[in-house]
Amino acid sequence: MKRFTAWRRRPWAGYAVVLVALATTGVVYAGFSPKADTAEASNSAAAAQDMANGKQLFNQNCSSCHGLNAQGTKDEKGRQIAPSLIGVGAASVDFQVSTGRMPAMNPGAQMPRKKPVEVFRNPKNVADVAAYVQSLGGGPTIPAPEQVDPEKGDVALGGKLFRTNCAQCHNFAGSGGALTGGKYAPPLDESTPTQIYEAMLTGPYAMPLFNDTTLTPEAKRAIIAYVVQTREEPNPGGNGLGRIGPVAEGIAGWTVGMGLLVLAAMWITARKPKKQHD
């Protein structure tokens, strides 16, 4: 007992205890997690409540366009108003709702990113409605936080993949760009890592998709790491002008610089007072 007390007072003892406690928790968790189904079953009452909440949110916010059964709606000429949500998966719902694109105010060529509506500013509600849509027909699920951690991505690989597969629309620095018919590829400066992953996985709107067997989760994480690192880089020399490229920056610099020079020249050569007594 005495020896234990002495050991206990060593400076690193506290850290060791925390480490052991963490390891124990991890092992216990790992032991339980494969039995997620049983765990959920024991938790079924809460799960059912979440699902009911998700269904209610869906009926209130989504069903007016997507239909009460998420089957999609068409106008009288048979043109699609809103697509079916069966099989789009939780990833798609989480992307659309958390970026504020859905519920849409008015369906147009481009759904701009906006602040989510009041009810969906609570992440729990987003998760519930995503889980409800997931239950309708499966589909891609929301990536785990570890899957989208920019710290763990290979930035060099991400840069290569981004430049060959994403930069054509989103610009090499993720500043976005124009498409046809009023559509545009949005800038990536506000997208969260999870949203970037979900966009690649589900291909929202005109964006092509990159499933996990084409671009592996590691490749996606690399791309996320590149996007996050690039947008966090400082702009040497002041305003980056949206990083739309050297031509645009050059024109701005030339116009402003030349304009200033012309103004300076006009000022210098403007009329001077003449001598009082000539």
Next chain:
Amino acid sequence: MTDNNEIEGSQEPKATGGTDGGEGRAPKRVIGTPPPAGERQLIASDEGPPADRPGVEFDERSARKAERVVATFFLLAFLGSLAFIVYFIGFSGRDGGMHGIHRARESNYALGSAMTVAFLGIAMGVTVWVRRVMTTQPLVQQRSELATPPEEKQGFTDSFLQGAEETGLTKRPLLRRTLLLAVAPLGLAPLLLLRDLGPLPEKRLRHTFWGEAAKAAQRSGKKGVRLLVDGTETPLKASDFNSPGGIITVIPEGVEKTHEPLNEIAKAAVLLINIPADKFKPVKGRENWHINGIVAYSKICTHVGCPAALYEQTTHHILCPCHQSTFDATNGAKVLFGPAARPLPQLPISVDDEGYLVATADFPEPIGPSFWERG
């Protein structure tokens, strides 16, 4: 030149000098040349004749005010230079000199701003000084005849000939001819530089690495060369690239090991697209060039060679970012809009025994923009 002008000036009749001269001058003016110097002031010419020139009368009070402004600018410039020195010695130079690249930005900003203030302060001060404190008066400068007088011309000719005589250039033809011989190749040398505009592309623009790689693979009994995802360099199975609306940039397997990989990739880059099978209309004669809607087009625009890869999965259009050429991916990349003259070349693809996507041959036509010998 200045000396010459002075000589010329002194030769002018003195009567034309003075501010309001010009009467004594014969109006010998050639059409198209500016009026003689006497009629026009060369300096401060934009102010017109002093009598009718509008302008602010010089006012001592406002001059005194301007003086203070100028002094303020000069003081500002002084503070700017002082700040430069203080920062340079006190901060930028601490720890025995530069403190590394991570502080370079901060140091550049500080030193640059200080120097800007110093120089701009002096410039603004001087400008205000000239504009508000100095007065102007018309100045007249005589312009001399441009042509050299005949006696001077004769003098030059004489001394030139005398020099030629003294060097013996006229007397000794051997020296003259060998010197010319020595100089002639130097004159011709620039013509040889034109050679470096070549070599001509010959047939290299007609084929890409897909062709030779596919042939090499088929010689060793395979169905074709595998498509690698550009970046991860991994082969792709048709069953993995199975989501309609998907795209990926692919390059031929083994292209990294070629003599000039970047040149080869620049020609061989391919955009692989998965088009929903019900939307896809294969071009006649190319019915087996796709796998259930998976189709491969050259990524190099046929207009001027930009990477045409903006694919809209809703419209199935491929756009080129440079000049907005639009291609229909469902229909052999036919041109829908824009300056491109031809569809994007299509790569014939298939699936090998293990299920990987392979290219069975090269593009049927040269990729990219038109070139002289393309025909």
